[in-house]
Amino acid sequence: MVNIASTEKIARRREDILQAAITVFADKGYHSASIADMAAILQIGHGTIYRYYKNKKALFDAVINSILQNLATVVQDEPPTTDSLLEYKGQIVRISDRLIAIFQTDRRIARIALYETIDGNNDAADRVTASFSLFARFIQEYMRNGVEKGFLRKNMDQEIAARIVTSMIFETVKAATVEESSELLIARWRDEIIQIMIGGLGA
Amino acid sequence: MVNIASTEKIARRREDILQAAITVFADKGYHSASIADMAAILQIGHGTIYRYYKNKKALFDAVINSILQNLATVVQDEPPTTDSLLEYKGQIVRISDRLIAIFQTDRRIARIALYETIDGNNDAADRVTASFSLFARFIQEYMRNGVEKGFLRKNMDQEIAARIVTSMIFETVKAATVEESSELLIARWRDEIIQIMIGGLGA
Amino acid sequence: MVNIASTEKIARRREDILQAAITVFADKGYHSASIADMAAILQIGHGTIYRYYKNKKALFDAVINSILQNLATVVQDEPPTTDSLLEYKGQIVRISDRLIAIFQTDRRIARIALYETIDGNNDAADRVTASFSLFARFIQEYMRNGVEKGFLRKNMDQEIAARIVTSMIFETVKAATVEESSELLIARWRDEIIQIMIGGLGA
Amino acid sequence: MVNIASTEKIARRREDILQAAITVFADKGYHSASIADMAAILQIGHGTIYRYYKNKKALFDAVINSILQNLATVVQDEPPTTDSLLEYKGQIVRISDRLIAIFQTDRRIARIALYETIDGNNDAADRVTASFSLFARFIQEYMRNGVEKGFLRKNMDQEIAARIVTSMIFETVKAATVEESSELLIARWRDEIIQIMIGGLGA
C-alpha cells in the first residue's frame, strides 16, 4: 500500500511537471522556456525536475507525446464505416469539433501542436508532422471506404485528397483557436468545409 | 557622388548579410543560428553585422520581410478578372506553381517561411500569418469576382472559402517542397486541388 | 545478545559499503565516483550510506585507511634481524612479492593506492605518503641492522637510502600491477633491484 | 605591425591564462579548480578564457604540455656520450639538480607534475607517466652508452635499471620539493643516490 501511494505520488508529480512544462513551452517556445521557469511554477527545486525527466529535450518529447495521444483519440473513435456522404460529412464535423474542443479547453496545447518547432534537425517537429499524418491516414481510410461504397468519386487521388482535407480541418481548427474566434465563426468554417467537400466551389 | 557609390556599397553589404542570414537561419533555425556563423560565411567581422542590423531579432525580421515581399509578387500579378471556372482554375494553378518555383529555387526560403517560428511572443510568426492573409485576401477577390460573374456558387462564404483554398495551396506547396517531391507528385496535388475546388469529393 | 547480533550486522554493512566504495573509487576516481553508484552496487538506498559514513570524504578516508592497514601487515611480518646480505636480499624480495600479491589480488587497491589523489588540500594523499614512510621506516630498521651487523656499508645515509629502496620497491610494484605485466617481467624487476642494491650499476 | 602587436597581445593573454590555470590547478586539483577562479585571478570575464582555450579539459592539457616541455629540456641537454662512471654520475646529478631547480622555482609545477591525476580514464595522467617514461628513455640511453663503453656492468637489464634510476631521481625531486627541504637534505639525497648507483648497499 505504501508503494501504491508512493507510485501514485510519483505519477502525480510527473504529471504536474508535465503540465508546468506544457504551460512554459506554450508560453515561451522550446528555446526560451527554462527548466527553472517550470520549477518556479510548481514551487519546487529545479533539480527535482531532473528526477522525473532526463533532460529538457526528454521533457519536451513527453509533452509532444502527451498531446499527440490526446489528439489521437479524436480519430480513433471514428471508424471508417460510414455509408453515405451525409454520414461522412457528420464524421468530419465531429472530428473538427472535437479537435477544436481540445484546443479551446487548453490553449497551451494548440500553441504547441500548431506552432511549435525546435530546430533545423529535430524530430519533435517531425512528430508533430506525424500527428498531421496520423489524421491524414485516418481521413484516407474514410475516403477509401467512401469510394468503395460509391458515395465518393472514383477518380479521387485518395492519399492526396486526404491530406488536403486534413489541411482544411486544421485550418479550421487554427481559425477556431485564435483569440477572438466565436461559435458563429466556427460554424461558418465548418459549413464551408462541408460545402467544398461535397460540391466544390463551382456554381 | 562618393555618397552614391557609398550608399550602393552599404546596400550591397546589407543584402549580403541578409543572404547569409537566410542561409544560416534556414539551416539551423533561429535560436541555433549565430551571428558569428553569418559573419564567417561572408568572411567579415561579426561586429560588422551590427552596423547594418540592430540585433539578431531585427535581422531575422528583415529576413522574414524579404521573403514575404518575394511571395507577395506572386499574387499581385494575378488580377481578379477571370471570366470562367476554367480561367479561375488556371489562375490557382499559376499561383501554386509560382510559389513552388520560388521555394524550389531557394530551399532556404521554404525552410524559413513554412517551418520557422521563434518564441511565444514574437511577431515574425504573426507576420507570416499576415502574409498568409495577404494570399487569402487576393484569393477572396478572385472569388468575389467568380461569384459576381456567376461561375462560382453564390452561397459561398467568400472569406472563409478563400482561406480554405489558401491552405490547400500552401499544403500543395509544402508537399512540393519536401526533399523527395517529384514533378509527378506535384501534378497529382495540383490536379486533386482543382478537382476538389470544382466539384468537391462527392460522387 | 540482540545487541551483539546487531553490532555485527552494522559492522558487516559498514564493510559492504567500504568494499563498494573501493570498487567505485578505483573505477572512476574520487570525483567521478558517486554515492549513488555505491548504493546501486549494494542495492540499498543511497541515504543509507550516510548512516554509516558521515560523508563522501569520510568514506574515502576509510577506504584509504583500510588499504593502508592492509599494506602495513607486509612489513610488520618482517623483523629487522637478518644476518647477511643474502638474507636481507630475501627480505626485500618477500616484501615486494607480498605487495605485488596484494595488488594483483585486488587491482582496485592498486588503482587507489598508487594513483588516486583528490584535491590540493586533502590529507588522503598525505596519508598515502605516510604509509610510504611507514615502509621506509621499516626498511631503515633493516638497514640499521645490516650496518650494525656489518653486511651493509657503514657510510650509508640510512634514512635516505631507506626511502630510495622503498621507491625502488614501489616502482617494481607499479610495473607489476600494470595490465600486461607477466611473471617474467616481475622477475626481471626483482633481479635488477637486487643487483643494484648489492653492487650498484658500476662494472 | 598592428598584427604583430595584436598577435603578441594574444600570445601574452594565452600565457597569462595558462599561468592562472597552473596556479589554480596546482592549488585545488583539476576537479575543484573552476574556470571562474582563473578569471578572477586575472580579473577578466570568465567567458574570455573560452576565447583562448576550447574548454577546461583543453586548458588542463595545455598546462600539462607546458610542464612536460619544460621538463623535457632537462634531459635533452644531456647527450648519452659520457666516458666514465664519474662523468655519468655528474650527469645524473645535473639532471636531478635541474629538475629540483624547476620545481623549487615553481612549486605549482611540482604539485601538478608529481601529484595531479584526473580520473579513472584520462590521458593526462598517462601523459605525466609519459614524462616519467621520457626521462627513463633518456636514462636508458646513458646506460646503453655506459655498458658499451665498459664503465657500467654488462649484465644490467638496461630498460628496468633505467626506470629504477628514474624513480630514484624522482624520489629525490619529491623530497627536495617538500616544504621543509633544505640544501643540506638535497645534498644527502644526491650523495646517496650516487653511492647506490655506483656500489649498491653492500659493505
Added chain:
DNA sequence: GATGAATGAGCCTTCATTCAT
C-alpha cells in the same frame, strides 16, 4: 534503521552585444 524524494549550490559553456582600436 532504511529509504529515496527533494533540494540547490556550483560549474561549465554559449553567444549576443558592446566598444576601443
Added chain:
DNA sequence: GATGAATGAAGGCTCATTCAT
C-alpha cells in the same frame, strides 16, 4: 567604417546531502 576581443547574463545539468516517512 570594420574589426574582433572582451564580457557576463543565462541556463542546463549533476550530485552530495538532508530529512520526512
